[in-house]
Amino acid sequence: MSSLRADAIREKPLQICWEDAFDRYWDTDELQCVEVICCDNCGHMNVVEFGEAECSKCGHEALTAEGPMMNYFYPLPKYIGTAHKLAEEIGAVCLCAVDHPELGMGLALTGGGMDLSWEICAGYVAAGYLPPTHFSNLPVFAQELDEENKLVLFAMKESLEVEANWCKNRLGNFRDTQKAIYGRHQKAVERKRLKAG
Numbered sequence: 001m002s003s004l005r006a007d008a009i010r011e012k013p014l015q016i017c018w019e020d021a022f023d024r025y026w027d028t029d030e031l032q033c034v035e036v037i038c039c040d041n042c043g044h045m046n047v048v049e050f051g052e053a054e055c056s057k058c059g060h061e062a063l064t065a066e067g068p069m070m071n072y073f074y075p076l077p078k079y080i081g082t083a084h085k086l087a088e089e090i091g092a093v094c095l096c097a098v099d100h101p102e103l104g105m106g107l108a109l110t111g112g113g114m115d116l117s118w119e120i121c122a123g124y125v126a127a128g129y130l131p132p133t134h135f136s137n138l139p140v141f142a143q144e145l146d147e148e149n150k151l152v153l154f155a156m157k158e159s160l161e162v163e164a165n166w167c168k169n170r171l172g173n174f175r176d177t178q179k180a181i182y183g184r185h186q187k188a189v190e191r192k193r194l195k196a197g
């Protein structure tokens with residue numbers, strides 16, 4: 001068993017129009033999108049909020065946090081911490097950390113074009129979560145078996161096992177319900193028969 005939390009196993013990507021969201025929360029601090037960008041001048045990893053910034057180490061002024069690109073939000077239920085903390089945890093990847101006033105904390109892609117399920121799952125794992133089983137059909141093409149991907153495979157297997165266990169418990173509860181309903185029906189039939197007799 002890993003120490004990853006199980007709160008996101010059943011999560012699904014939520015569709016969101018980022019343009020609308022930015023229009024709506026423009027000039028407020030309520031919507032935060034934070035990502036880690038490597039300075040191409042000195043290599044320093046900067047935690048940058050949506051927009052332009054300069055490198056905190058060398059002052060190089062070419063850091064652009066593009067913010068969310070694809071219109072999906074990947075929820076991190078009950079995440080404890082800020083978007084800055086989350087961005088540091090996931091590192092310089094194709095994801096940004098989002099703190100949305102209604103949807104809560106989550107991840108969003110800062111790039112797109114192909115199936116980025118591995119990257120999204122790696123983001124969940126880096127944030128301390130078992131990845132959602134929604135992504136279990138991971139694309140096999142051109143995928144290297146590096147340490148990060150091994151971790152994703154390990155975590156996804158655990159997500160599926162946990163979900164299977166939940167399902168097994170629900171099946172048990174359902175059988176109890178089924179038994180109770182049939183039992184009540186049987187008793188009602190017997191009562192009627194006695195009355196009629």
Ligand SMILES: [Zn+2]
Nearest residue numbers: 039042055058
């Ligand atoms: Zn720099």
